[in-house]
Amino acid sequence: MRTKIVATIGPASNSKEKLKALAEAGVSVFRLNFSHGGASDFVNIIKYIREVEEELGRPITIMQDLSGPKIRLGVVPENTIQVSKGMRLLLGPSARRVAELPYLPFDHDVILESLEPGDRMVLADGGLQFIVRERRSDGLVLLEADNAGLVTSRKGLALPGKATKVRALTGKDKKDLADGLQLGVDAVAISYVQTADDVREAKALIAAAGRHVPVVVKLERQSAVDNLAEILQETDIVMVARGDLGVECPLPQLPALQKRIISACNKASKPVIVATQMLLSMVNSPAPTRAETTDVANAVLDGADCVMLSEETAMGNFPVETVRYMRKITNEAEKLLLNHRKLEEPDGDKGIPEFLAFSACLLADKAHAQAIVSHSLSGGSARQVSARRPPQRIYALTPDPVTIKALNFVWGITPVFVDKPEAEPSHLIRAEEFIHGSPDFKANDCAVITAGQLKGSSATPRGTNLVKIYWK
Template identity: 60%
Template sequence: MRTKIIATIGPASDSPEVLTRLIRNGVRIFRLNFSHGNASMFTDLIALLRRLEQEHGVPLTLLQDLSGPKIRIGELRQGTLNLDKGDRVVLGPPGAEMVRDLPFIPFDNPPILESLEKGDKVVLSDGVMQFVITESLPLGAFEMECQNTGILTSRKGLALPGKPVNLPAMTDKDKKDLRDGLALGVDACALSYVQTPEDILTAKAIIAEHGKNIPVVAKLERQNAVDRLDEILAVTDVVMVARGDLGVECPLPMLPAMQKRIIRACNRAAKPVIVATQMLLSMVSNPAPTRAETTDVANAVLDGADCVMLSEETAMGSYPVETVKFMVEIARQAEQIHFEERKLLPPAEEKGTPDFLAYSACLLAEKTEADAIVSHSMSGASARMISARRPRQIIYGLTPDQEALRGLNFSWGVRPETVDTNLSGHLERAEHFIEGCPVITPGSSVVITAGQPKPGEKSRGTNLVKIYHK
């Protein structure tokens, strides 16, 4: 299977036994959700995963998911509100309860309140409850009309579809969590509610301060982030299509097309892309997914997703291992359709030499019916570019750099491998790996890409494509 699976760890999956089964079934990226705690909660878990990494002999990527500036209402005095379509409520800061004799929703966020105006849409509880502001009231409060029937409880998220929210993606908690996570040894961080390229650069600056170079995942959850996708792609390492909050921000009928466009842009930029949220949600409590869910996962793979992510399914569901097994098989079947229908596509004309070398390697592998592609690079960039072309062959990404090694787990079809640094030449390292790899059998043809410098010169990147016969 070429598609990568990300599993969120929670009470259902944090035992050595379950984690071992997840690894054996192909999970290589584990998501640590910092929305529900801080670094101290993950110390033992990270140590356990590193031990399992050694036992299984495969690189595991620990993805720290930062909580971001989640906007929430306060505690409802009644505990819950049962609302019907057409009901009116008041949204406002503490102290504004008495401005009108209506149910009161406390919301203490002055910058957001100051931006509201009549006619704005307000969505609560991940889209479950929808309102329209009908009137501005004293003390910074607003009257709203309910647009549907439902139940509202305390501390639910608030979103303003179509309205820019000028809050930085990294809160003080996120900055502390990232620093603590780096100290614990996380391999990547996901930034929630990204809106601008500067959000990504803020995280990268903190990472650089700690002498690290781990990938940053830009979670696209707001419309204005999608509007600036090209700028964000220029600075981020990975993109996540976070369909939960994004589905609140934009009309739901637009979401499938938006997902496809985001994935297409990431593929063109050779940046790995993750599709997330409610992929096999019914398996939280059922041993098999719905037909719609299986189609959703398959379509994400066919769209070009590098990774598909499980959240509640593995964190708190009753069937975490079974969910992964279903996802593996769905992805495997979708990949067969991909290989039957899709042809190698050349890079865009404005792309540079590295992109065309990667394409040449894939084309050579296809025309010669090679058994594998082996790509050696220090940063892993060459393997990612090859991955973006979606060749039929497995891509072995060789690197001596441990950060680059674990970063390659995000790329479709790439198997990260550590190389023998006792050998100085990159080509020599690649050939040595092929000779020692038991999966590549004698008589196999392998396409190699490497950065082979002239004697006495430092490598300047990939400059060689070669067919090697084992």
Template identity: 55%
Template sequence: MTTKIIATLGPASLSRERIKALALAGARIFRLNFSHSVAADFEPVVRIIRDVESELGKPLTALGDLCGPKTRIGEIKNAPRQVGKGETLLLGLPEEDPGEDERAFVPLDVPGLLAGLQPGMPVNLSDGMLQFDVTRTLKQDRLYEMVAHNAGVLSSRKGIAFPGKHHALPALTAKDIKDLHEGLDIGLDAVAISFVQNAGDIRHIKDEIKRHDTWVPVVAKLERQNAVDNLEEILAVTDVVMVARGDLGTECPISELPIIQKRIIRACRHAQKPAIVATQMLLSMVKNPIPTRAESTDVANAILDGADCVMLSEETAVGDFPVEAVAYMREISDNAVKYYLERIQGPYAPKKEKNPAKYLAYSACILADNAESKALVSHSLAGTTARLISSRRPELPIYALTLDPRVIHHMNFVWGVQPRLVDKTDETHMKRAERFVAESPDFAPGDSVVITAGQPTPGQTTRFTNQIKLYHK
């Protein structure tokens, strides 16, 4: 299991039998979408995930996806209605509806989104299918006139985006905070925060998690141009990044989106933070038993870009073929990874920098390749060394040993990593890793593995990985 698969759960996939089938097909992370649900709805689902995890003996991660600030318009009169190219419409707060005006009125009950809107600024509706420019301010921050660039259908409750505009809205709403704490109570293993704009949004949710007296990894969903512009500061504090192409594609020009995706994934690998690619990956499989050629190529290209995870949304939540979608994604991934490893021809060398941990991880990969080892085995309290090794993209599987179940579920996001929970003993980390190899059925007598571990030495002030060992079973 090299590239990880995330399956969104919904009406088509909430049964125990279906969740087990998805896990057997290759899903390791299950996304629970809080946009239309609350934690109480997901409590039995998390119990099922834990039950299937125990039965299969494979770590399965329950990911709670918080909905973030509301960015949808309200009810449109006489909707759906056709909008013509060059037609003018009104956009404003619901109370500003000029009922006598013949132009269509688009209500938006979020004052913060309208604040600072000026003539010339773009506005996108319906996932970018309708594009407008603001032409006139009728009431500052309350009511505007806009003109349509293209014809299309205007419907109620559709998403709205203001490409390039900074929003003062916090990424974490009151509903999100409530859902977060209740989600942690029911056993979520990770949480995703929507519409991130900067590092402060990540710090905010991490503070809330700390208030709950626990720790789970945070996934930063990049859906706004501001987040792309602030990528480095976000990478410094987040645990995982999601390239959420649906909303991001309404904020950024569609023609630039493929390159933005590549840049984000590359930056994530250099920062040793897992990258997820999401949205419309096998969308035709909502109704069809096989994907299109373009979708198959899209999934493969995300993996060739270096993505750690690929995610299914509607395909597994409401689709007619959820298990088949995961199986196809697994098959596409296996073929893409094989070519990816052929193309890079060995582990990535670190850039020239003073970074002993990164060079140690690279050295372990080189040694394992030269010794024709069966695997790399990393003993790590927080999984940092496993992420460092993964970022080098070795051909061999990476076994990440840890004492912490929370880290096990975090490692499910990381490319090439097979997380394993080990018992706490009085042994050193190296001895514990050797015992794991000796007892594991994955290794035959005579197989070699390269082990990385850390044991503090007298002059060491902080704990870090400081050992590499070639071990023969």
């Protein structure tokens, strides 16, 4: 299971039996969507996942997905408004009512005040598009429809390419985050991120709650893509959330954008998830379309660490079958990836960790090693090895309970928890003992170990600083 599968839990998959079947089919990370519930709705689900984790004897990661500031229209008095191309409408607060033109209630003052002539406004996930024509002296905004369709109450609204002052974490998100951390989630995804400040705010709240879990940034806004380099310095994991991102940018540009984001994450050794409509037809069908099969495979070939299922496992008729199909597709794509991909030397401006990982992969190839065993407290060295996409299995040993769950997002890694690390302080000896005790290694099998040297002068650097070829 090199490419990790993230599955969203919902009515179709929230029983212990289904959760276990999904994990057995290949799920490493379960996503809890807090847009459709609060902490009380997930208490039993988390309990079931922990029981399944214990029964299967491997780490399973729970990712809390915060809803974020989803921008919506208010309640349309007419229930529906039939819009034709070129039609003019007014946008303004719900408390106002005007009879001269059809009226769209909108109670986000900060956004309303930021609208300027020429801005594009999109409703219903891209189904309806408007152009801002005028900011009137009475505070209302004149819109002109760019296409035809129906407007109904509470429709989602997006402003493609326009940065706003709306922060990623709402009051609801902050409460949900505190509740989720108390319930024991292993990772937190934040929605509608625009800048690195949004990531820093989330990390500060997590630290204030006395926890340390990885933050997943969902790339849904053009402004986030524009700030990707700075965001990558702060975030732990990135999600290419193609639903809202496909509204923010022209759809024909989305495939190239996905490739650029994945490439940037690979270079930064940050895990990247590709999400949205990957096997959507399997909500109602026991098999995917040809296009969906190709989409999942291409995500793997592009360098994705994880592929994610949403409606397919949350409310679909075939949740377990969908995961099994996705695993078959990723397995085939990985064969192609490993047959054609060559180990690439890190850029010259990279540091010692990147070159140590590269050296380990080179040695593994030359020695025909069965695996690379990386001992790391933070998981950083294992992520560096994974970023090179070696054909060998990667075992990541760590005594840190947070790291063991975070590694479930990383391509090619089998996380191994080091119990009672105080019994053997040497990272190298721990790795050697793991190889000797693991049935995955036969006598005379070769492994390449990366670890930290604990002894030496005070100048000895902390972290991974040695590579060793080892035979069982």
